[in-house]
Amino acid sequence: MSSWDTAGLTVLMCVAWQALFLGFHILLHSKQLKDALSPSFPAHLAPSYFVSLVHATVVSVRGLQMFVALLDAPPDVMFSAGLTLYSDPRISTVERTACVFMAYLVYDLIHVSVSYPKLGGMDMILHHLAFLMAALLSLHYHMLHFPFCWLVLAEMSTVFLNLRWFAIKALSEPHQRDFQQRVLSFLNVLLAVTFGLTRVIVYGVGLAHLALHLDYIQAPPRFVAIGVFVLLVAGYCLNILWFRKIIMIWNKTRRVGNSKTEAREAPKPSAQLNGVIRTHDFTPASKKAS
Secondary structure, three states: OOHHHHHHHHHHHHHHHHHHHHHHHHHHHHHHHHOOOOOOOOOOOHHHHHHHHHHHHHHHHHHHHHHHHHHOOOHHHEEEEEHHHHOOOOHHHHHHHHHHHHHHHHHHHHHHHHOOOOOHHHHHHHHHHHHHHHHHHHHHHHHHHHHHHHHHHHHHHHHEEEEHHHHHOOOOOOHHHHHHHHHHHHHHHHHHHHHHEEEEEEEEHHHHHHHHHHHHHHOHHHHHHHHHHHHHHHHHHHHHHHHHHHHHHHHHHHHHHHOOOHHHOOOHHHHHHHHHHOOOOOOOOOOOEE
């Protein structure tokens, strides 16, 4: 993709993400849904979580497809387009998807900043800025196509993170608590498993694989490839920190739920998980990215 194609698609998708946000906002404020939802349901925050859910579902599926497609690709396609830039359709597919992710990062960074700290803290803002920079460099130099695929798989965990938020907020009435706890217990397991698998194991193996193939990256200034690699290592460290918090809060929730009386307070510690992370990685393109 040319620079103009990248810019045009990114702007178009920024508009699309914002349109989806506004559409869900209008839907939530319709009379029918207002009457159906609990008065305590935070309708002003729900559109951001809904857009994140849609984004994470779409990109994680797309990421898995691209990951499989590039498994048998030669190193120059995996890490740096070189002369194959316009001859291998897999590269253009990855870069178009990367533009969609980068657009989401820009959209979400604006919302997180405006609503700070309700949608995310400073770690979220720094996370978005770091991966946005990595994405811009990777798209500009047409590199890191395979790393983009395994990084975007991390959006699988965002799906369950956002579903948890809706379960906590939409099933908050006293008569719904038992059902809420069963739903949250199921989603907690899925979140921990997908987060650990994609953001700790796959990400870690991917970093090691990338470190062994840095010489294949054909970015003109050598420091660009090294800089993006450092950003990815920093992102991995942040994932480890988040995963540790997820496990700690999950264990706390399980302990609280041991007695029937204490179980009624479980939504409080459960809700903390959504304060740890809400939307995940965008990654170098090759937003990431979630």
